[in-house]
Amino acid sequence: MTARRTSSQSLQSIAGASVFALGLLLLFVNLDGVAAQVSTMVCTPAEAPGMLAAIGLAGLHALQAYTFNHDGFLSSLMRILVSFWPVILILLGAVLLQNVFRGLSAARGTNAGSSAAGER
Numbered sequence: 552m553t554a555r556r557t558s559s560q561s562l563q564s565i566a567g568a569s570v571f572a573l574g575l576l577l578l579f580v581n582l583d584g585v586a587a588q589v590s591t592m593v594c595t596p597a598e599a600p601g602m603l604a605a606i607g608l609a610g611l612h613a614l615q616a617y618t619f620n621h622d623g624f625l626s627s628l629m630r631i632l633v634s635f636w637p638v639i640l641i642l643l644g645a646v647l648l649q650n651v652f653r654g655l656s657a658a659r660g661t662n663a664g665s666s667a668a669g670e671r
Contacts, residue, residue, distance in 0.1 A: 564651040571644025577637035585634065
């Protein structure tokens with residue numbers, strides 16, 4: 552029974568780590584593409600000091616679109632949210648890895664308790 556549980560936890564930890572890593576990879580690829588698009592739209596490199604002003608103006612443009620064109624704003628918002636779908640993979644991987652980290656912390660607590668008892 553213990554071997555089955557260990558095997559199940561091992562598969563769960565491998566699946567969790569894989570999903571987590573895939574989610575991070577896809578998220579960074581998407582963010583790299585978004586940064587390139589912003590850089591091209593603003594016509595300045597991403598490190599330029601005027602980037603903060605450009606982001607502020609983009610925020611004002613978004614507020615204007617929300618005020619006067621709800622459909623266009625909601626469509627743009629949906630595209631932004633869809634571009635961050637890898638975050639769901641990251642959360643799923645973290646949930647799968649949650650039991651692994653609990654097991655590690657419980658094992659540390661047990662080992663610390665047994666070594667402290669052995670020293671006395």
